[in-house]
Amino acid sequence: MIIQPTSLAAQLWAGAAAGTTAAADSWRVGTLLSARIMGQTDIGKLLLDIGGMTVEADAPGGQLPQQFQVRVLTQGAQPQLEIVPGNTDERVAMQGLRERLPLQNGYAPLLGVLAALGRRPVARMLPAPLRAALATLEAAISKPSDVSSPLGMKEAIAKSGAFLEAHLAEPKHETPAADDFKAALLALRRALADIPTGRPGTQLARPASDTPPPLVQRALVAQPRAPELSLGDDDIEAVVGQLRTDTRAALSRVEIAQLESHPQAGVWMIEVPLAAGRGYDVLQIRIEEGQPLPGDTDGPWTVGFAIDPPSLGAVQGEIQLRVPRVSVRLWAQRPETVAHLENAFVVLRRLLEKSGLILDHFSCMHGLPTPSSAYSAVLLEARA
Structure with a gap:
């Protein structure tokens, strides 16, 4: 099965295709690269992380595993990548x-x-x-x-x-x-x-x-x-x-x-049941450890969560941490919940400062996000 990327991340691929950056070395013909499905774009293309680069590709005929390996067959503006059959564990x-x-x-x-x-x-x-x-x-x-x-x-x-x-x-x-x-x-x-x-x-x-x-x-x-x-x-x-x-x-x-949690790739899917009042709620969490940038020792962390308690209604959030900077985005189904969360903004900033962190961005929006993948549209724009 062949994958042919149709676009790659920002100027990285432009430099790699021209052979002017170190990324070109990692995309030599015959090189094996790790690949991971990140989601799907609004126009139906697959969003993939291949060798640490974000690419878009046309969906192949068969179903892909969440993680797999590819071999570079050809280079150029639109390289061809061969999917390597998975191992027994996969x-x-x-x-x-x-x-x-x-x-x-x-x-x-x-x-x-x-x-x-x-x-x-x-x-x-x-x-x-x-x-x-x-x-x-x-x-x-x-x-x-x-x-x-x-x-x-x-x-x-x-x-x-x-x-x-x-x-x-x-x-x-x-x-x-x-x-x-x-x-x-x-x-x-x-x-x-x-x-x-x-x-x-x-x-x-x-x-x-x-x-x-x-x-x-x-x-x-x-x-x-x-x-x-x-x-x-x-x-x-x-x-x-x-x-x-x-x-x-x-x-x-x-x-x-x-089965969907992959510690070797830095991804965990977790659900925590909570006993509250006269019933139980479920806190859904997605944790991902990103790859560090050149010169950095630690990569970024992204934590997404969702919960729907009767007292607040549906709330979703996305926290991005690249020490010491933190970005927080919240969505709430009810307008009164938005006001309640915004009122806690000062407390959140103080707690982060006590931990040595800097709150770069905080927003709380009315309504729930409708992303086409596991990430919000804002995060996709930041990575594409």
Whole structure:
């Protein structure tokens, strides 16, 4: 399969094509380059990071993995790049995604059932092992106050489920696997497997939910809470059936985020459930470590996030850090939330200054962004 870039980043490619910059050496015929999908442009072209350069290319006939290698076949204004077949690990990861994508859903349906059971007498009628598993799941969910400090946010991310296997391989006292969200989901699945299966299709009546999967090339989507459920004492079989479906969907979603996280490329997809008020919210996070510029020791960091608590409505954000400078862009669905966030601007600047950082840019816009990729249009313009 051949990729033919149609445009490359700013003057870098102009110099590389003419052979006047060091970039030309990295694009010699036969050279292997790492490639990564960044998203898609408004006109349907792929946005790729190839060898540290941002390029646009026509989409090939087949589906590309998130990360792959290419070999330079020809140079010139529009070089041709051959896609090198992936290794076994990549094929296994792609198979894992194919198996889990049809099963996944957002956490909101499962968390909605958990919240309803906490307020209804029917919970006392569930089997004791299932009640214990639900209590373990509830204990694994962080609170908003937990993520209000750097250490608390670190701990919430550590037990979000994305790093369970790493914690089991190298156990540490500060991140016990027992507190892990994925570990709690696995325990809940085991408890549900021990309960006899009820009538086919026995589930709670509620609106259908189809939350987009946490893929690197997709934009973040703020996930609202599921509609509040009304449970009766005779709904035990329906509750168990619904928990089976929702637990399977949540586990598939955690594992998709794990498969989409690539530490070697500096990309992590993380979702942190939060217990707030009478329900649960989901903080979706995308963290990326960029490549350092010539002469720099550290590259830039970009953190995107999305959340939709009832008190604020949908909020999305994008934080860019190139030490010591920080840029913050926020979007809020409600105008009163925009005003609330803007009022916190002075506090944010002071906190950053105490940490030795400089706030270069802060903006909070009414409405939600509609990017064509994982990044906002502003970030794409900055990189293109």
